[in-house]
Amino acid sequence: MAEDEFTEEKLSVSDRLAAEALIVDVDGFEGPLDALLMLSRTQKVDLRKISVLDLARQYLAFVDRAKQLRLELAADYLVMAAWLAFLKSRLLLPPDPADEGPSGEELAAHLAFQLERLQAMRDAAARLMARDRLGRDFFARGQTEVVARVRSVKYTATLLDLMQGYARIRTRDEFRPFVMDRNNVFTMEQALDRMRGLIGYAADWTEISSYLPEGWEMDPVRRRSATAATFAASLELVKEGHLEIRQSEVFAPIELRKRT
Amino acid sequence: MAVSDETEQQEETLFEAPVMAEQERMVEAVLFASTEPITVRELESRMPHGCDAAEALVRLRKRYEGRGVRVVKIDDAWAMRTAPDLGYLMQKETVETRKLSRAAIETLAIIAYHQPATRAEIEEIRGVSVSRGTIDQLLEMEWIRFGRRKMTPGRPVTFVVTPSFLDHFGLENARDLPGLKELRSAGLLENRPPPGAFSVAEEEDEEEATTGQSELFED
């Protein structure tokens, strides 16, 4: 620490001056990195050869001075000060072999890189803005001619659109009120009515299919509905004791006859 | 030119007007960038002292002779204009791709699935009337065409899909269109219909596919 004190003394005059200069336009800085870049110029060397240790001292002096003058420094300036104080100690103390973190030199090199990169971007920005510019140094055609737009519309659709379109129509059908489809549905009530009328003649065993109403035998949909209704009606009539029902084996024809 | 003249000229170099080639460049740039025709007087007021804008204009006009752009005089002012014979280039053709309307897609789908389909059939399936415009649009796009008249009272015209329809949708023939079962398994038909409605449609489809469509591909 003795050495630290000594160098601090040695730098103090120029540091104080730099700090004073900075304080004048502390509001003009765009953050601590900008302030550091400004401070680094006082070293009057290539940014690549900058002494980060000196820079850290200069910055800490600047923050001290600001505190003495009771200037409000934004939080990020103080964060940078804390980090530079840490960096300074890293740079001055012999490296701790047990410490796994980056070395002081690595941290310093990165800071130097950041400063160099910021400076490079500022130079690039200045060069960019100094270029010949449209509307200032060179110009576009002043009097443009109207380009007539001839618009032709091309309609398109995908197979998916087509399929979805078709599906939509079909799905819409399915949402029709159920009653709309009754012309293909033979209800159990209808079947019961019909069977009650016919049952008196069923003295012998007769296949249930022969009881299907006329006009319902061919169309598979109608046949399915009529068969189901007729079967249900038959069971009802069996339950009521008017009818007998039998089936000789699985899937064999179902037969009916009047209960005697 | 006399020697004395030359000396005089050299002495005056600092105050001399730019050479004519340079003046021509200036006039060219100003005419190009100006939003309106410019008079000789205005040109000269903008150019360095001693320039002869009128002379530069004459040269510039000559230079642009026969080119895509011309130097023209409008009243007492000058401007640059594109050559009149190239006016046709001043229009821009934009092709806008638009999705077919829902009505057109549905009509097209019905024709594709049920062809040959009459207008009455399309309307029955869609449940709404089909506008003349929709059919015309599909005809114009050459996705549908007239098929044979139906042998039913009134002999209505029918519509069928065209090879360019198949081409656009990447189908070899209309039979390649996915059936209702496939539509359902692809999740395009989500609700299970009452048994009647659904199977009737499917039966019809099947029948159409064997009779109606094979008819189409025979001729």
Place this chain on the structure above:
Amino acid sequence: MAVSDETEQQEETLFEAPVMAEQERMVEAVLFASTEPITVRELESRMPHGCDAAEALVRLRKRYEGRGVRVVKIDDAWAMRTAPDLGYLMQKETVETRKLSRAAIETLAIIAYHQPATRAEIEEIRGVSVSRGTIDQLLEMEWIRFGRRKMTPGRPVTFVVTPSFLDHFGLENARDLPGLKELRSAGLLENRPPPGAFSVAEEEDEEEATTGQSELFED
């Protein structure tokens, strides 16, 4: 060449593209009439079928060399612009560009040189946060636009410069930015993570940086 070939060629003459001199006139007229850069594709869409706008452009550009007006390339489009040395004649046409803040200028430069650049990268380089207004202003001026999202955690948006940026600064493409090569070889365009902060995100960033930026130099 066989006689039959010649006959064939003569027969085809009707459908042949116009001669190159004529194509040059066409390109000249179209570019002349437009303030906005025009792509080769658009030129060709406006010219008769079979024209080679790219070749006509090369010839036209040569023809205008050293003149008051120049043919310039901006990205993949072409435009005519007055020669920069004559800017002083055009005070009347000068457009007052909104004065950009230092923050905006630096942000613009960082985006141009590091593109695609995320807001975090801009902030890392400048050492301060980038205000919403700065980015908005640049977007509004159409000098920057959103690029692809970065494939790093959070998928941050990136910013890239636009053709209007290139047009404004007289650049043919982003590779022509002044000093780009030097900055690159000095390693100043690298996204170097701070020591001890080797997070996954940073590694990926680096990868992105090399693909994104070297893209500019390839081809």
